[in-house]
Amino acid sequence: MPLSIPRSLVEHVLLGPIGDRRQLQNSPILADAWIAYAADPASPQEVLLTPHRNYPASYVATEIDEFLYIYRNMQKTPADPAEIAALQGIVAARLYFWEVLRVVVPLTGWWNRFWTSDVMHQLNSRPEATVEKVKQVSDALSGWLSPQSVKRQYAPFSALERYIVLAGIILWAKDAPTQQVDERSYDEKVAQAIAAAVDDIARSLQRTFDMIEDLYYIRDQLPYALVHETSINRPISMALDRSVASVKADAVHGLFKVETSHIAWAVVDSGIHGSHPAFLNPAKQSRVHASYDFSRFRRIVSLDNRRIFSVGSKKQRHARLDQIMGGMQLKNPPSAAVAQKNLKQLSEDLAKEIPRRWELIIPFIEIKVDTRPVNDHGTHVAGIIGANKVEEPEGKGVSAEGMCPDIKLYDFRVLSEDLESMEFGVIAALEFIRYLNSMSRTTRIHGANLSLSIPHDVRDYACGRTPVCDECERLVESGVVVVAAAGNRGYQSFTTKEGAFDSYAALSITDPGNAESVITVGSTHRTSPHTYGVSFFSSRGPTGDGRSKPDLVAPGERITSTFCDGNWGELDGTSMAAPHVSGAAALLLARYNELVGRPGRIKQVLCESATDLGRERAFQGNGMLDVLRAFQKL
Structure with a gap:
């Protein structure tokens, strides 16, 4: 079980102590995404990616999908489909935290400004500098545990330094043992675990820096700023x-x-x-003229379909059709052959920035x-x-x-x-x-x-x-x-x-x-x-x-x-x-x-x-x- 990082610690690192807190954090990962990943570091999250204003969502979705595909092959670790899909002005995906750090954030102008900065040069050239930076923030966690005694020395940390250290803590927490609460509070035990794991946190960060460096031969072929920010695909309620x-x-x-x-x-x-x-x-x-079910819409238009229905095994193709059509009381259900053809076509259209063809989608969403x-x-x-x-x-x-x-x-x-x-x-x-x-x-x-x-x-x-x-x-x-x-x-x-x-x-x-x-x-x-x-x-x-x-x-x-x-x-x-x-x-x-x-x-x-x-x-x-x-x- 991964170690869950409390929301209050996330806010403390990003914004500073309560007595001297900033109101806004400056990174392309928005607060709700930080908090969600910190709470469950080992699990993927449903995220929304806002494209840079110069690029359409379909183009951004396709580039991220291809970048992620290369990254996952390099890692050689199996993962569920990311279900990357796009609507006007927004891209949805299901990503792990380390994928956001290594694939999505490097596609932002924010990161590329910092990647060539003196701070990043120091961290990349001197691994011990990463350890020092993590230790400085770890020492400042006393302000998180005792907000009434907070001092101003925490303020000088830059937005990049806060980002790097919090990212390192969450990466480390993925494999850290769960803290059992006894006579000491959970927060105290988390702070002590972080203080004792400074070297491990720094190593997690260094591996991420190395991976980003390895991937830059791909990154350099893409626009300087492709993604603006990452937030949670918010759950809806009645x-x-x-x-x-x-x-x-x-x-x-x-x-x-x-x-x-x-x-x-x-x-x-x-x-x-x-x-x-x-x-x-x-x-x-x-008098209900028509019924449409959008609960599986993202799977219908996902970029994963172009691979599943091109090079996927027969078992994978049938499993995908069941994910999309299984249990649905469709009004005019397509045959398996037509369904595979149209799902592949929709995915390829998105990759080619062809406007969405709703006439191909309707058979998958219109129900009795x-x-x-x-x-x-x-x-x-x-x-x-x-x-x-x-x-x-x-x-x-x-x-x-x-x-x-x-x-x-x-x-x-x-x-x-x-x-x-x-x-x-x-x-x-x-x-x-x-x-x-x-x-x-x-x-x-x-x-x-x-x-x-x-x-x-x-x-x-x-x-x-x-x-x-x-x-x-x-x-x-x-x-x-x-x-x-x-x-x-x-x-x-x-x-x-x-x-x-x-x-x-x-x-x-x-x-x-x-x-x-x-x-x-x-x-x-x-x-x-x-x-x-x-x-x-x-x-x-x-x-x-x-x-x-x-x-x-x-x-x-x-x-x-x-x-x-x-x-x-x-x-x-x-x-x-x-x-x-x-x-x-x-x-x-x-x-x-x-x-x-x-x-x-x-x-x-x-x-x-x-x-x-x-x-x-x-x-x-x-x-x-x-x-x-x-x-x-x-």
Whole structure:
């Protein structure tokens, strides 16, 4: 078992002691990646690589894939496929820490500036200099163990020196024995183990320097700066912790007789059980127009496929097909021969920087609409938007009507069976929505609901400029209304030197709710919002960079909607609030056709017509969703 390095030690080395700490670290490995690798040094991590602005993601992905292939052959150590794939402006990969150090970081301008520096020359020419540098940082770990006695002598370490020593510690920890906690604290034992292993840490670093030197005959053939930075491919979670009447959607239906059968809404979630009676039209056909499963998307477009289906053994090819298609209820499954041909073609297209051919991908992701989702969440969200109230047999729960009971739904599944789903899959789903609209003479999908939550680390990306937020902005720019849950991080546990306590949390909006152009929705009480105000769990604004969020609130407590297998039930969270706003936006688009393709105007109308609950702007945004007032405003 490898030795796990505590997060506090990572931050201490990168940023300095608490009493004299920098706010930002300067290296191409972002904080979340350092922390993830330190916690489990021997395991690969799902990472996102941001290409240098001068190079397309497809080119960067291909060069890294080929560089990594050569490196792994030199090492002669078996490794699982890195599953390198690219979307607009981002590359996903599954890499070990030593691969990031030896393959990815040398492709950054940051490293190449330092590789020729005096510090690196000294470390490369004098191995004892590496030992001295590691020992200096090791001696400074007393400040980590006793933050109240921190002194300023730690500050002179440069960003490069901090990077080198922390990298050495993590490389060493991969093979270091696990520390058993006894009467001494775990942190003390880790610090003592590091102090005793200075020579071993230095040797780990020297091996890395030597390998980088050996690989420079490849590196020199590539652009000076190919990669900008490395971060974690962030896991996504569900924003989950008599509502139609509360937002006055029933009054709109009564007064305006709005039909939404010509409006289509995407639910980017865990999946919609399309055979639920509440989603059937009068002809008993599902109103879920199509279902797409993105949980295996990266394997479908991975650069590994060009080798597996070219030189791989028959066993390897069949195993790969099973990874991609096994257990999937595909609507139009390709034959094994066609599947191998198309998967190889997709991989070769990426390597040649040929635009993605979605027509080859669709057979691998389009599933039957009656495929049971991994959980009830997406079906519940879809029901709030578009359930049609039906009479249910006993034991199924009490049914309820959604905001738009005749709307057309699209099912985009981004949560896998093990729920270890990543940001990359969400980005792919949003890009696919843009593709579907581009292939139609009229708007095919008018809006998208994202009842998902991805915590934002301010040290990694500017607020609202993460990969998923950028893709949301592109989708809005294309004319699609995007509605996102604010998140359920409004009440959290905090730990201080006096101990732990629970309290409300400001600036707790999660991604993609931090994206400026999306409609970000907080939660309020189902029937008595003026009395109870904003739900205790609902994330608070403003955003980390000072913008006003959430945009408005909607019912999110004990919301009745559809469950899988024809059932009904209650769920809570901003996940349930967001689809109320999606339904309201769909009603406006159905009534006022000139608003189609103008998501900014839809957001403006909904925000300006919201009802003030008398709460702080950072809590309620513009107020509570009021569909009737929105209609009266136009």
